[in-house]
Amino acid sequence: MESGTNIKFAEGINRLKKPILPLVKMAEFLYLTGPCKTMAEVLDQLTKPLALEGLHYENPQQILQPYESLMREFEVLKGEKRLATSIPFIVSEKQEPLARRQSLGCWIRQQILDRELEEINSMLCGPCGCVLCCTGPDSKFDSLSGFKGNMKQEYFEIPLADSEVNLFVLARVDSGESRAHTAKSSPSLQVNHIAFYKHEMALYHWQNGWSLILPKGATCPQLSEETNRCMIYAKRPKVCRKPQIFPYVLEKTDDMAKRNDGVRIPVYMARNKMLAVWDCPYVRELQDEIGAYAEMSGLEPIFKKSKT
Numbered sequence: 001m002e003s004g005t006n007i008k009f010a011e012g013i014n015r016l017k018k019p020i021l022p023l024v025k026m027a028e029f030l031y032l033t034g035p036c037k038t039m040a041e042v043l044d045q046l047t048k049p050l051a052l053e054g055l056h057y058e059n060p061q062q063i064l065q066p067y068e069s070l071m072r073e074f075e076v077l078k079g080e081k082r083l084a085t086s087i088p089f090i091v092s093e094k095q096e097p098l099a100r101r102q103s104l105g106c107w108i109r110q111q112i113l114d115r116e117l118e119e120i121n122s123m124l125c126g127p128c129g130c131v132l133c134c135t136g137p138d139s140k141f142d143s144l145s146g147f148k149g150n151m152k153q154e155y156f157e158i159p160l161a162d163s164e165v166n167l168f169v170l171a172r173v174d175s176g177e178s179r180a181h182t183a184k185s186s187p188s189l190q191v192n193h194i195a196f197y198k199h200e201m202a203l204y205h206w207q208n209g210w211s212l213i214l215p216k217g218a219t220c221p222q223l224s225e226e227t228n229r230c231m232i233y234a235k236r237p238k239v240c241r242k243p244q245i246f247p248y249v250l251e252k253t254d255d256m257a258k259r260n261d262g263v264r265i266p267v268y269m270a271r272n273k274m275l276a277v278w279d280c281p282y283v284r285e286l287q288d289e290i291g292a293y294a295e296m297s298g299l300e301p302i303f304k305k306s307k308t
């Protein structure tokens with residue numbers, strides 16, 4: 001690693017060693033048990049260094065500031081504001097509905113961890129020099145991430161929002177038949193009597209939206225072959241920003257529930273787990289740090305291989 005990338009990687013490790021959730025938990029407690037009417041007032045008081053659960057936070061106010069908009073959702077509990085977004089129906093692993101305060105806490109923690117882990121991922125991913133997330137199975141880049149080829153998968157899928165499809169100049173498959181399938185449908189979508197993943201890389205419009213299909217040996221067209229870096233990094237698709245460490249405070253289920261006003265809303269299950277994908281080189285290198293980060297965040301760490 002070059003020195004600049006070394007610094008970035010070290011910053012990522014430092015962030016893992018000082019997770020945000022213990023601070024959020026403390027701010028929530030101060031808000032709910034004290035006289036402050038807003039989260040901003042709580043943050044105004046956190047100007048001094050703090051020791052929490054054996055961790056030293058030099059400037060808690062500065063660390064929490066970027067998450068203030070998410071933490072403000074706690075204000076509904078004192079009737080100071082309405083929720084910015086409606087929260088889903090949340091059940092425990094025993095399928096029992098969670099109380100309002102517990103549900104709100106899980107919802108906010110999930111959003112905060114999503115944001116924190118996205119930032120940590122961008123610090124750790126670049127310096128690894130790995131491009132596993134940007135290639136199909138058995139690509140010429142596999143050795144950079146420690147794979148020796150012969151993966152079982154036939155293709156990898158990069159789901160795209162409608163607004164992200166134009167980032168890629170590729171052939172598109174958008175037919176009644178493609179829209180009646182998903183990439184995972186069995187039997188698979190056939191294009192010219194051949195399974196879709198046996199064709200060249202292309203954009204597909206499925207029943208559940210668009211995705212970029214990277215068949216065996218393919219490389220995302222936005223990956224620079226000279227630098228091994230994404231050429232549209234700042235506007236890369238949302239899914240490319242996702243870390244290989246996924247917070248599962250909540251997991252979406254296939255169920256829907258009816259709210260009091262008759263509106264149907266998705267059902268989530270409170271899991272309180274964190275999944276780290278073992279294929280990723282930084283996950284393998286930082287197993288202990290990631291495990292400790294999860295535990296300090298009140299989550300059970302799970303390490304799992306995804307690509308075989």
Ligand code: SF4
Nearest residue numbers: 134220222223230240
């Ligand atoms: S858009 Fe960029 S980050 Fe996403 S798969 Fe392609 S090269 Fe990788």
Ligand code: SF4
Nearest residue numbers: 125130131132133280
């Ligand atoms: S596997 Fe990990 S290091 Fe490799 S591209 Fe994906 S996030 Fe980055």
